[in-house]
Amino acid sequence: MKVNLTRHQKGIADARLLMAQEQAMQAGSFLSVYVDKMIKDVINQVKTDASAESNEQYRTLYKSMTSSNAGKSVQQILMSCNTRASFDKTRTAFRFCIVEQIKQLRREAEKLSKAKDYKGSQELTVEAFKLSIKFEDEFLSDKRILFSDIKSKIGYDKKSLSKRKTAKNAPSSNEVLDNMKPAFFKRHSICFSVINRFGIRPSEMQKGVKLQFENGRIFAVVRGAKVAKDRGQQVRAIGYEPDLNNAADKLLLEAIANSPNKVFECVQTKKDYNALRKHFNKYHEGFSLYSYRHAFASDLKKSGATRRQIAEAMGHRNTVSQEFYGYSKQGKGDREFVAKASNDIKVKPDIKEYIKSKSDAGSIGSKISQSKKSTAANLQRGSRTSIKPR
Incomplete structure (x- = not known):
């Protein structure tokens, strides 16, 4: 696969590579070691321990959305979602599947390296690196699309069709x-x-x-x-x-x-x-x-x-x-x-269990009220008292 980066993403990639080169030189190690570490740092930010059924649903949705929206960017696809549930599921599916692609590229690069096809391994590592840069920018950065962006777009229909x-x-x-x-x-x-x-x-x-x-x-x-x-x-x-x-x-x-x-x-x-x-x-x-x-x-x-x-x-x-x-x-x-x-249930504490009874709340409230009145009276008396030097 060939990963295309925006001008901004290319700038991020260049900065990362320069940093990796400096680290490799100082450590007397290979550049690929630090590039691979950068890739892992990105994918480790994403939780991917869902059930097999959920994973299959994500793959199906991702395949459907990318094939039916050929030529559209991730941002355009996400912005076409009309409900929060649709947006959340689509975004999760894209995150999961793109991370899977990055991991697959890393595995294939490692196989080629073991087979001493270093050129092929390097090419796949570069694509994994570029995809990790693109993924981080579109799904993990402050620039990522949020549902609030969809709600604020012109012509957004606020009517919910949620199940x-x-x-x-x-x-x-x-x-x-x-x-x-x-x-x-x-x-x-x-x-x-x-x-x-x-x-x-x-x-x-x-x-x-x-x-x-x-x-x-x-x-x-x-x-x-x-x-x-x-x-x-x-x-x-x-x-x-x-x-x-x-x-x-x-x-x-x-x-x-x-x-x-x-x-x-x-x-x-x-x-x-x-x-x-x-x-x-x-x-x-x-x-x-x-x-x-x-x-x-x-x-x-x-x-x-x-x-x-x-x-x-x-x-x-x-x-x-x-x-x-x-x-x-x-x-x-x-x-x-x-x-x-079959499994134990983790019960969320009910806030009502921590609320005082009305009688208790009343007594606390009255004490606070009395304290406020007393403080106000003292301040008023203090303002009328003149302080003269002895």
Whole structure:
């Protein structure tokens, strides 16, 4: 790959090279050692320990955005995002994939060096160096594009199309299922029902979700996605009492009843997910399957579930993440949920626990007020007192 730098970026590269040359000369070492160190210093600023599922999503989005915006700069692509969620995901995808490219160039350069192809190794190191300069300038410097830049551009439409805000008007399960043609219904209705009623992530559907009916409740056993050392849940189980007037619940109950050992495993291929997603784009414009994850969070909040229970049901490792999903006022409040997850939940302290009672606050306030009055009175008396030399 050939990396093209702006005039400003070329200036940064020249300054870095001059500095590396001086360091190498003083240490009696090779220039390439210090150039490679500069490259590593840049890529080490970026956290890249996301789950395999997230990484694949980033690669897909990056490939899609670069191919559909051929000839456009990174700044132009980012400025075309209309919501904060879209901007954040696009920026993260670009950061991840460009860092991957830099690492790949370094690995290939090292292989050539071991094979004693020093010229080829040097050429790849130069490209990795140039790409690191470009990346740092566009994603890590003070000049990087922020969402505030998008909001301030002329003609920006402030109307949000975020899945979180549109979730309350998402079409009901009955409406969506009634709109499916027979062949499409046969292939996709069960998977849609699981997503609709349990707020399952697309990547979790691809792993498979086990459904069972126990003591009057439908349970979903989910193998988590977005799982890392300090995030996500390996496994979680969520249950609620079914509503026999709900088409999705009736489908799930039938699927369980007709399955061996009364355990139904719902697996959705990537191809099937894309087909269902396109169906939504065509027949339910403005909504997506992920809208139901936000709607599920709203229902959890409305049901009176604790923050820990919500985290377990959503597949989160902490109680902070749920703040970005759904709204209590948008929830239906027609279901009571039970949920357990395999990993411990880090609970964010509630500020209310630290607030004094009104009576205590009143006594403190009155003491402050008395102190202010006393100080003011003393100052007034002092201003009327003349100080004469003895």
